[in-house]
Amino acid sequence: MEKIPILKMGRFLLVSIQVDMHDRLAMTLQEDLTDRIVKENARGVLIDISSMEIVDSFIGRMLGSIASMSRMLNAETVVVGMQPAVAITMVELGLSLSGVRTALDVEKGMEILHRFRQPGEEETDIDDQA
Amino acid sequence: MTRHEKIEVRSSDDVVKVRQRVRALAVEAGFSLVDQTKIITAASELARNTVNYGGGGHAIVSLVKSNGRTGLRLVFEDRGPGITDIELAMQDGYSTGAGLGLGLSGSRRLMHEFEIDSAPGQGTKVTVTRWR
Amino acid sequence: MSTKSNLPGLVRRYEKEIFKDWMKEQLADFSLRADLISETELRGQSAQFLETFREALEADGPASIKGRSWDELRTSLEEISKSRARLGFSPSETATFVFSLKQPLFALVQKEYESDPKVLSAELWTINLLIDKLGIFTMECFHKGREEVIKRQQDEMLELSTPVVKIWDQILALPLIGTLDSARTQVVMESLLQEIVQTSSMVAIIDITGVPMVDTLVAQHLIKTVSAARLMGAECIISGIRPQIAQTMVHLGVTFSDIATKATLADAIRSAFAAVGCRVVRREK
The missing domain is CATH 1.10.490.130 (Globin-like)
Incomplete structure (x- = not known):
């Protein structure tokens, strides 16, 4: 079955959506991601949507759900790379993605994830200099 | 010269197909990237409504010309249960299903012309147009 | 004949x-x-x-x-x-x-x-x-x-009237001059968002000091621009809101709540610097 690959990078999960997603594929991604967050004990999820042509209400809702679910599982979600045309259209459509963090690109998204990693957790790796 | 294309809309795969065909025609008609995105998004919303609430149907995508202007017209038609209260269905956030309730109201904002024809038991027909 | x-x-x-x-x-x-x-x-x-x-x-x-x-x-x-x-x-x-x-x-x-x-x-x-x-x-x-x-x-x-300028690393400014109609605001909005992506800027300052009048439609376009930028991961600051404009806006029911607004461009630049982690200090003599 068709699946969107989820990459692991340290305590973060990386998803880059490169295909024109149909609704079932989006639902599968949502399920896979929550499974992986628990399995990998991930602290952050980064979703790159820079090659997505549109974000309609269904995809918008999926992004919101992923953010809420991962927050419940102690992981932050950042959506990165939204194209201007997509953003303009979403505003017109009435979608605001409340509760979802956004960043311009993967690099800035990673910065946000690093910043939000909770302090005081027993971690073996050294904190980045802020 | 007008161009016509009829697409079956029965599953979520068909929604993707509608998006791709609409995109091809929007590019052909010379719409800007932002306009293309608006039209494809509206098509996606309406096609999904046809599948989820209308029990499937078909879409007609056509290039239209009027008064020297070029436009893209999308018609979505189903033989589903129809809509009892159109005014209510057009409101932001109103949904009988699990959606966000932005399909109808949102796609009206994305297009220049919006027309809905529906009655209980009679199915639903939505016609939207965006001019270049 | x-x-x-x-x-x-x-x-x-x-x-x-x-x-x-x-x-x-x-x-x-x-x-x-x-x-x-x-x-x-x-x-x-x-x-x-x-x-x-x-x-x-x-x-x-x-x-x-x-x-x-x-x-x-x-x-x-x-x-x-x-x-x-x-x-x-x-x-x-x-x-x-x-x-x-x-x-x-x-x-x-x-x-x-x-x-x-x-x-x-x-x-x-x-x-x-x-x-x-x-x-x-x-x-x-x-x-x-x-x-x-x-x-x-x-x-x-x-084209002349939509000069998006980079004023610092990650900071853009868009000084708007003249009457804003709906069509122009839309063009402005698109080119600003495009520039945000191209320069990877975190903050965009929209300065309306040179705009004589802001009606509901233009205000709505400004709000939409700010919302779209936010969706992309950038913040906008609207500056140069003159007293008369603030008065008309509130009368029109537009409060710009939820949007960072500043009276002057200088204030906006200061807060933009803060947002990207820069501080301006006077050199000691």
């Missing part, structure tokens, strides 16, 4: 004379704009026009100017009218080019058919109709030419 017009034959036979008379008409007329077009250029244009005119007449007759044989003439007339529109000729000055051809043609048939009033009036009528058609066509082209000029100027102004 079923009788065939002799005009094509006449024009061919007397082309030189017609040209001379026509040039005299055009040059005598006050409307020759020596400041915009030289006599040599006008002569060239006229000679070429008359030649195409004769060819079209011979091929297709004077009944209509819509046929294939008139294509070349219509094209050259279009070029002449549009170039005059661009150069700044007035409508009547442009129309005179074609209408001044009536006089020499009238004189010609008058001399030719002095003895036959019936033919004379028929030919005069043919010329009248023909030149009028060409004249109307000229005006239509002239008008189109003017519209193109206006459209180009609008585009140029739009």
